[in-house]
Amino acid sequence: MRSSVTRTRKMSNSYNDIPIGIRVLQSLSRHCPRFHARRELCYKMSIILLTFAAYACYHMSRKPISVVKSVLHYNCSDSQPHAGIDCGYAPFDGPDSKSLFGMLDSAFLFSYAIAMFVSGFVAERVSLRYFLSMGMIMTGVFTYLFGVARTSNIHSLSYFIFVQIFAGIFQTTGWPGVVTLVGRWFGKEKRGLIFGIWNSHTSIGNILGTLIAAHYVETDWALSFVVPGIIIGAVGFVLFLFLVDQPEIVGCHPQHSTQERRIISNESDADSDNDEEQARRSQALYAQSFYAVPQTDQVSFRSPPTERTPIFARPSSRDRPISLMGALHIPGVVEFSLCLFFTKLVSYTFMYWLPLYIQSSSTLGPELSADLSTLFDVGGILGAIAAGYLSDLTGMSATVCTVMLFFASPILLLYQQYGALSVTISVLLLIIVGIFVNGPYALITTSVSAELGQHSSLEGNANALATVTAIIDGTGSIGAAVGPLLAGLISSHGWENVFYMLIVADIIAMILLMRLVIKECLTLRRSTTRIRIE
Helix, strand or coil: CHHHHHHHHHHHHHHHHCCHHHHHHHHHCCCCHHHHHCHHHHHHHHHHHHHHHHHHHHHHHHCHHHHHHHHHECCCCCCCCCCCCCCECCCCCCCCHHHHHHHHHHHHHHHHHHHHHHHHHHHCCCCHHHHHHHHHHHHHHHHHHHHHHHHCCCCCHHHHHHHHHHHHHHHCCHHHHHHHHHHHHCCCCCHHHHHHHHCHHHHHHHHHHHHHHHHHCCCCCCHHHHHHHHHHHHHHHHHHHHCCCCHHHHCCCCCCCHHHHHHHHHHHHCCCHHHHHHHHHHHHHHHHHHCCCCHHHCCCCCCCHHHCCHHHCCCCHHHCCCCHHHHHCCCCHHHHHHHHHHHHHHHHHHHHHHHHHHHHCCCCCHHHHHHHHHHHHHHHHHHHHHHHHHHHHHCCHHHHHHHHHHHHHHHHHHHHHHCCCCHHHHHHHHHHHHHHHHHHHHHHHHHHHHHHHCCHHHCCCHHHHHHHHHHHHHHHHHHHHHHHHHHHHHHHHCHHHHHHHHHHHHHHHHHHCHHHHHHHHHHHHHHHHHHHHC
């Protein structure tokens, strides 16, 4: 009796977890049989679209600072005076501007990296709908506050650093949240390709953020921050209204493996007959009330136990959130985390300094330089899709990353040597650089993280996904913080030194994966030998 009461209570709690917008749509679609026939597909599409829009907005709000740097500090070293124009916006109008920009970038990125480890643990224990909505709205607030500095005539470096620190903290809600959601709703089939296409939100967000900031940078740079801040806050509110963070709360089956579904079924079969009858009645009443489907279409009271929604399964040890040390013991987590440290270092150095580098190495203005820099993200979209497809095709994620990193180093050198010769050459090389720099970064943060978060050693523990994702991306984010900081210090001695640093980082990232590459090659060799013998 107690068991049936508990289950009925769980059912009521599940209804309370359904977002308001989804409840409205359910009531509107009660007489639409086509929706009920494709209900799970509709929910999956909403997850893809909402998480795509969410993380595109996160990256959109990060880009304005890289565009606005060119007007926060003008080049006043020319002998000809600038009529009516000072050297920028204080405190960034002095000769130490690059160091101050490096401090701003580091304030954001180090706070992001440190808070990421905490966000992963929090994401495992709270509703991701509230987690992401709150994170996006607060990210919008602090993005907005950076732009308000101009309209309020604020020139305190402490203020800018304070805003960047809290913007970095709230930005960490994004990645563990969206990756966990996609991992919950989608299985492992063609995961690399799905994640590769879906991961284009990173580059789309960078492009949108760059274009929006570039549109206002020469007229009113405050709007370069205010507009993205308002957009991400609005999208965060949309997520609060429509995001379904658990398949079970709307009667859909989570993407368990066959073995895990068998375990759930076996656990459910151990219930008493009375409990089974109560659970089935609760399920049917729940569906009748909130899905508004005719009674004849409901799950039969005498349906087999294996057809019951997994929400009725008893909680087990595999549902408990994993510890930090437990996640680090998953094979491959340490190697991919360290590799991401260096690959993200390269990617974020481009993200934060590329517009300024293009402007300083050419005759283009701030707006055109920012527009040209978006081609790096166009290449990133192509690289993410290619890396995901090759990973699915070969099943050798580490090898795919290593090959792309191998080609990235000489291409970086080519861009440094010949990128400034003409706009055409710069366009071509920027796209190629984006493919090989962002391809490994995208693959590790998406498909590889999801695969390791659902590793066979976890025995079906789906609650490890956000923690593993946070560990890998958090380690990479430390590299993302180090890269722009070093670029700000090294660029004063020549931009070519920055490129040498990036090339060395790619080589180290490639070396860190060699153990996994050897393991993948040996596995492939054994499989090939076994096939020949058979």
